[in-house]
Amino acid sequence: MPVLLHDTMSREMRPLLPRRPDGVYGMYCCGPTVYGPAHIGNFRTFTIQDTLRRTLEVSGIHVRHVRNITDVDDKTIRGAQAAGKSLAEFTKGWTDKFHHDCQALELLPPQVEPSAVAHIPQQITMIAALVARGHAYVAKDGSVYFKVCSCPDYGKLSHLDRSNLSTQSTNSAGEANDADEYERESAADFALWKSRKPEDGPNFWPSPWGEGRPGWHIECSAMSLEHLGATFDLHAGGVDLCFPHHENEIAQSECATGVKGFAAHWFHSAHLMVEGEKMSKSLGNLYTLDDLKAKGWSPMEVRWTLLSGHYRSPLNFTMKGLDDARSALGKLERGLDNLLTTAGFTRAEFLPPTTHETQTAWGRFLPAWEKLCDDLNVPGAFGEIFKTLSNPAKDLTAAREDISGLAKILYALGITPFAVKAEVAIPANIRELAEKRWAAKQAKDFQGADSLRNQITAAGWTMLDRKDGYDLKPGA
RNA sequence: GGUGCGGUAGCCAAGUGGUAAGGCCGGGCUCUGCAAAAGCCCCAUUCGUCGGUUCGAUUCCGACCCGCACCUCCA
Numbered sequence: 284m285p286v287l288l289h290d291t292m293s294r295e296m297r298p299l300l301p302r303r304p305d306g307v308y309g310m311y312c313c314g315p316t317v318y319g320p321a322h323i324g325n326f327r328t329f330t331i332q333d334t335l336r337r338t339l340e341v342s343g344i345h346v347r348h349v350r351n352i353t354d355v356d357d358k359t360i361r362g363a364q365a366a367g368k369s370l371a372e373f374t375k376g377w378t379d380k381f382h383h384d385c386q387a388l389e390l391l392p393p394q395v396e397p398s399a400v401a402h403i404p405q406q407i408t409m410i411a412a413l414v415a416r417g418h419a420y421v422a423k424d425g426s427v428y429f430k431v432c433s434c435p436d437y438g439k440l441s442h443l444d445r446s447n448l449s450t451q452s453t454n455s456a457g458e459a460n461d462a463d464e465y466e467r468e469s470a471a472d473f474a475l476w477k478s479r480k481p482e483d484g485p486n487f488w489p490s491p492w493g494e495g496r497p498g499w500h501i502e503c504s505a506m507s508l509e510h511l512g513a514t515f516d517l518h519a520g521g522v523d524l525c526f527p528h529h530e531n532e533i534a535q536s537e538c539a540t541g542v543k544g545f546a547a548h549w550f551h552s553a554h555l556m557v558e559g560e561k562m563s564k565s566l567g568n569l570y571t572l573d574d575l576k577a578k579g580w581s582p583m584e585v586r587w588t589l590l591s592g593h594y595r596s597p598l599n600f601t602m603k604g605l606d607d608a609r610s611a612l613g614k615l616e617r618g619l620d621n622l623l624t625t626a627g628f629t630r631a632e633f634l635p636p637t638t639h640e641t642q643t644a645w646g647r648f649l650p651a652w653e654k655l656c657d658d659l660n661v662p663g664a665f666g667e668i669f670k671t672l673s674n675p676a677k678d679l680t681a682a683r684e685d686i687s688g689l690a691k692i693l694y695a696l697g698i699t700p701f702a703v704k705a706e707v708a709i710p711a712n713i714r715e716l717a718e719k720r721w722a723a724k725q726a727k728d729f730q731g732a733d734s735l736r737n738q739i740t741a742a743g744w745t746m747l748d749r750k751d752g753y754d755l756k757p758g759a
Numbered sequence: 760g761g762u763g764c765g766g767u768a769g770c771c772a773a774g775u776g777g778u779a780a781g782g783c784c785g786g787g788c789u790c791u792g793c794a795a796a797a798g799c800c801c802c803a804u805u806c807g808u809c810g811g812u813u814c815g816a817u818u819c820c821g822a823c824c825c826g827c828a829c830c831u832c833c834a
Contacts, residue, residue: 294763313834321834328834357832442762443830473831499832521834522763531831553764554828561827591782592772596765597827607771607783614782617797654773663773666781673781729792736794747795754796 286342286656288335289595291525291549292440296658301344302516302547308339308346309515311507311546313524314396316353317377318362320571323585323600324555324562326388328521330586330697331552331594331659333390335519338655338695341636348393349510352378354400356499360486370486371400384572387582389697395510399502403488406497406505409539410475410490418538422466425478425493429500431471434534440549441526473531474498500531507546508536518546525551552594558601575605583702584608590661590696611665616700618672619689625675626682630701633686635694646681647671648688655695668692709755713744717755720746 285298301308312332315321321329332350339346353359354374363373385392399406410427413419418433431437479487479494487494497505507515513536520529529549536545554561557568575585587608592598623633636643645652651667654660668689676682693700720735739746739755747754 291763315834325834332834441829471831523829523833526762526829527831528833552834554834556827596772599771601771603783604771610784611782660773662771662782663780666773669781724792727792733793740794745795748791748793749796 284342284653284656286335286338286344287658288548288550289658291551297548299339299344299517299548302514306345308344308517309511310336310339310346310348310517310519311503311511311515312348312350312393312518313503313520313528314350314352315381316356316358317374317381318356318358319377320573321381321384322562322569322571323557323575323589324521324569326384326572326585327555327589327598327600328519328552329385329390330388330589332519332550333697334590334661334695335550335659336391337697338659341652341691341695342656347395347511348391349395349397349507350393351503351506352381352396352398353499353502354378354398355486355496355502356399360483363486364484374400384582387572388586389583389699391697397506397510399497399506402502402505402509403497405509406501407476407490409501409505409508409535410497412539413475413535416538416541418534419475420468421492422478424466425476425495426466426474427476427492428467428472429475429531429535429538431469431473431534434538437534438530440530440533443526443530473500473527475501475535500528501535503528504532504535504539507532508540513540513542514544515546517548517550519550519552522551522553525549553597555589556597556599559599570600578602580605580609581702583699584612586697587612591665593662594659611669612698612700614669615672615698618669619700622672622676622682622685622689625679626686627679628683628686633690633701635699636687636691643687643691644684645688645691646683646685647674647676648685648692651692652688652695655692661696664692664696707757709744713739713742713755716742717746717753721753724748 285300287296288299289295290297299308303309310332312329315325315329329350336346336348352374355370359370359374363370366373368376382392410419413429414421414427417430419427419429421427475498476490476492477495477498478492479496483496487496507518518529518532533545537543556562557566557570560566560568562569572582572585576582584605585608588600588604589598591604591608619633620630623630648668648671651664651671654663654667657663671685676685716735716739720732720739723729723731723735736746743757745756747756
């Protein structure tokens with residue numbers, strides 16, 4: 284069953300199938316700018332991209348996933364200087380942090396993770412090609428700009444009106460867009476190479492146009508060409524990148540290589556809201572994974588929450604949503620436990636699928652898989668999973684088929700049940716009260732047991748009795 | 760103003776030309792010394808508003824209202 288996905292450029296639902304003869308599906312995702320910790324909005328996009336990649340893999344497609352690291356731009360340079368570190372040292376730290384968070388969120392590592400700094404020669408080569416072909420010009424200060432009017436179909440991705448663009452010299456805030464705007468022939472033109480400025484410090488590279496550094500947009504064009512070729516299957520990013528970043532990438536790449544059809548499919552995911560408001564530093568709602576961990580949420584609960592809405596709709600991220608996710612994950616685990624019992628398996632035997640051959644059983648989870656294949660409908664798939672789980676499997680054989688299907692679905696979603704919960708240290712005094720209460724209960728001293736329960740509750744803990752013992756958890 | 764997305768129960772959120780998935784919360788019951796957990800059951804005559812097409816529309820068409828995003832910092 285092919286995976287169907289909405290394409291931004293054609294605005295159509297299209298099947299995702301490898302175009303290359305070797306069957307490899309090339310997927311390029313705009314990665315993070317490593318000047319600080321990524322926030323959950325960034326991770327919504329990366330989690331959705333990861334889910335698409337996993338879904339393609341389960342459908343039997345061999346994916347080559349490329350996600351770049353932007354390690355040179357205004358923010359990284361400024362950050363490095365503020366931290367008193369070299370650019371490389373500064374971005375290495377934040378890249379490591381990003382990888383750590385990705386791992387916690389079960390994001391599969393891309394096959395290739397190119398760095399912009401490591402691809403400066405390729406960027407220079409591409410800029411030189413653009414200059415040679417008349418698509419770029421060198422300004423007096425040694426900066427190089429892309430000549431938007433030289434690209435007749437500029438705007439085809441975002442469907443923007445070109446005449447409107449060329450007259451626009453201020454942004455929505457009414458500010459001039461660039462200090463060097465007078466260097467440009469047209470306000471719509473954008474920088475390919477930025478000439479060296481004093482504030483860049485030691486961060487400049489030689490080029491045929493003098494010392495400087497690459498513009499932001501050219502990075503992705505050069506890296507996708509290097510690792511996927513002049514045309515490839517899918518390009519992904521957040522909606523905000525649609526214009527101008529992706530539009531510029533198309534123009535640069537197609538004009539530099541002379542090959543039309545840069546990316547066959549454009550995949551954009553909607554933004555994340557927090558508690559009903561746009562995320563911003565001033566509102567103080569720019570959560571990182573660490574912020575949420577500190578509030579007691581597990582990365583898996585965060586992943587579930589990030590996936591709980593369709594990728595093309597804005598998602599309102601709330602603490603209530605995390606709470607819902609926790610309950611839902613618990614329900615999933617209980618349902619899976621039932622299935623494993625019927626199948627005669629232990630939890631340890633529930634493993635992610637190592638191969639994703641389409642002929643292996645889906646059991647009753649085929650409808651859930653069909654949802655996922657239909658424009659990556661994750662909420663729909665969640666619904667189907669729970670609907671199926673609410674009915675017991677008929678027998679051992681049926682349960683085993685179900686488990687095969689569910690394992691593949693959960694792999695595609697990147698949901699790992701039975702994750703080890705964070706062990707909360709129980710204070711000795713609480714432990715002591717609990718022991719006393721348990722003893723009192725065994726002795727049928729219910730008055731004493733109730734009194735001890737009250738003390739435990741007052742101390743901020745909850746004692747949960749089982750037949751053969753008890754559990755303690757923080758909170759009322 | 761331009762472009763795009765969306766308005767479905769208390770909250771989150773799928774979906775369909777034939778009479779509304781699922782999750783959370785809430786309510787009831789069972790179990791339980793109590794409490795919790797768990798299990799079972801219940802929980803939208805209705806899908807922003809108004810028209811149109813139709814035997815039938817939440818689903819198609821039109822208008823309108825409202826919300827959101829992007830329009831050269833942004834996942």
